[in-house]
Amino acid sequence: MAHDSDLPCDGDGICMVCKGKPGDGETLTCKTCVAPWHVACLSAPPETLAAAAQWECPDCSFVAGGANAAATAAVGVGSEIVAAIRAIESDGSLTEQEKAKRRQELMSGGGRRGDDEKEKVEKANGVLDLFDEGLNCSFCMQLPERPVTTPCGHNFCLKCFEKWIGQGKRTCANCRNAIPAKMASNPRINSALVIAIRMAKMSKTNASGGPPKEYHFVHNQNRPDKAYTTERAKKAGKANACSGKIFVTVPNDHFGPILAENDPERKQGVLVGETWEGRMECRQWGAHFPHVAGIAGQSEYGAQSVALSGGYEDDEDHGEWFLYTGSGGRDLSGNKRTNKMHSFDQKFDKSNEALRVSCRKGYPVRVVRSHKEKDSSYAPETGVRYDGIYRIEKCWRKAGIQGFMVCRYLFVRCDNAPAPWTSDDNGDRPRPLPSIPELKNATDITERKGVASWDYDEEKGCWMWKKPPPESRKPIDSVQEDGTTKVRRHRPALSIQERLLKEFSCSICRKVMSLPLTTPCAHNFCKSCLESSFAGQTFMKQRTCEGGRTLRTQKNIMKCPSCPNDISDFLQNPQVNRELMGVIESLQRQSKQTEDDEASEETDGTDEKPDVVPDVVSDDAELCSETSDILKEDAEGKEGIQKSPTKIKPQEQKKASGGDSIPTEKPLEKPDSVDDEHEKSGKETKKAAVDSKVKRTNKRKADDSPGARVKTRKQKA
DNA sequence: GGGCCCGCAGGG
């Protein structure tokens, strides 16, 4: 497209194409968005003066449907939008804020589309009603594919958003609020909204007859992108971290390569040679799920992957083939996770048996190597690397170096991509098995029986599944291009209410979110819960000097309760994600209809009208060390232009009326409290939130003190 | 650099 190379002038009036500063007469102002553009650098400047007066920039013609031809064809309303925007812009009776508000209403699809067209689009999306929630992306007018949410609470397709950002825009296309640099450079998918869209589509499909589809949801979206450390695990840092989000859509008993279709994040799959910082990161990409154990597998089913990490001295690594040692046989007393010393024989059970199953069946086994594999030439220098698919050609038992019996496995590489260490650019071909001297003294020898599941196809010239891969025993969904879900296995369908609770619960109060907020790091919370978490904290750290004067020192870092990101900027003016709220509420309505009317509502805030954000009571107190609250409820800011977030007025926090109670709520600080106190209170509230999560996910910890645990192990030993 | 020992995740 011609205008792809077109860019406007930046905030300083510098043309982003030629980097020069055009004079007054050399720029054109867009009729729609009022941005200045350098005429000389336009690929298609207006030809007449009249055209220049009514000129509309390439971005706005893009918004109206220039870039997404398919979407525009389906909707066919591009020119209508532009005409309507122009009408708004030329209406002298409106303030800039009102204009922005009108523009936003227009862009969010309200009352503009003709019924026929609307029906057409709805059919294409397989969904009704959703447009009433104003959910569609303002750019392509479709339900957002991979939605991202701005701090001002507006949702877009990731692609559309990135395109917008790529054009140098740094304001929300809906309300013109600033987009934080961090989000511009690294927008995050709002996975709760993904689920919301899917659920809404699904419930609609089910309602319109036909057999109800079974869907499942990985309860994954509340996890942060990085491994994180709970308060409880804090002292040992990453050593005891919880897993971050799993980025791929394979179940953890998936065999074979991780393909592009299971990588919604990058659409490339896990490639040979890919390297991660540690086992947690490796796990997040599905190459090897266990974060300590070396073998991923189930004794009755097979083993999916192994890690070579130098944990067993019997291992012998030759790159394209290696000898692997089974697990067990070691004394783990003293609460250890590993031990160099063997103290009893290994058996073909548990993981060792799982590997033997994979051997018999000829399953593909993913292999990762760690830098900790010290005496191998093939180990990566740092981190953990995915080295591709191997098969276990034989396994047996023999006396290990330390004299105890160990299980042994001959792994031979069979991947279509070349190994990371070879300069050959071809993948593997079937190769003769190496001779293994130790086999003469081996017992319990097992070899593959029959045709290997994963084998080389001479005609196609590649390794592939010759038998269908074993069906996953874990339910998991995989996201399709269109946002729908492919079902892998059946499982009793959850009620709408159950799903609501599972997918849209606030990770602070654990109830379905009321007034959901989406942070720039794409985590969702109830507005009231998030606010309460930071009650008493100020945007700026304050210090009171002896004279009683307040000194502003530095910005207070306020970490997202779900990840380490600083969300203090966001907290200054958090905007409710009204679209997400709309979907939640519409599902709640359906749930109410479907189930008994008597079914009591477990969620709060349902009486709240979607677009009514609780008003705030302004605190006029100007006490010198008053704790100014950073959380500014915006009364007028439901849509339209918000005030610049840099001005922070001391305001008493008011609990949102529909708010849930949170586990620990600390009363507001006394006026003369010092900042250390603020920090402490914030931390403790946060800690409580995290702790509640810990309790939920790890119930057994309650009466299982570390000491008791050590004792158990020691007693056994 | 080696040993200690923790929380977490998953199998059974």
Add this chain to the structure above:
DNA sequence: CCCTGCGGGCCC
């Protein structure tokens, strides 16, 4: 619920 485990930060 109990057991296991080719991590990993920290202390010495």
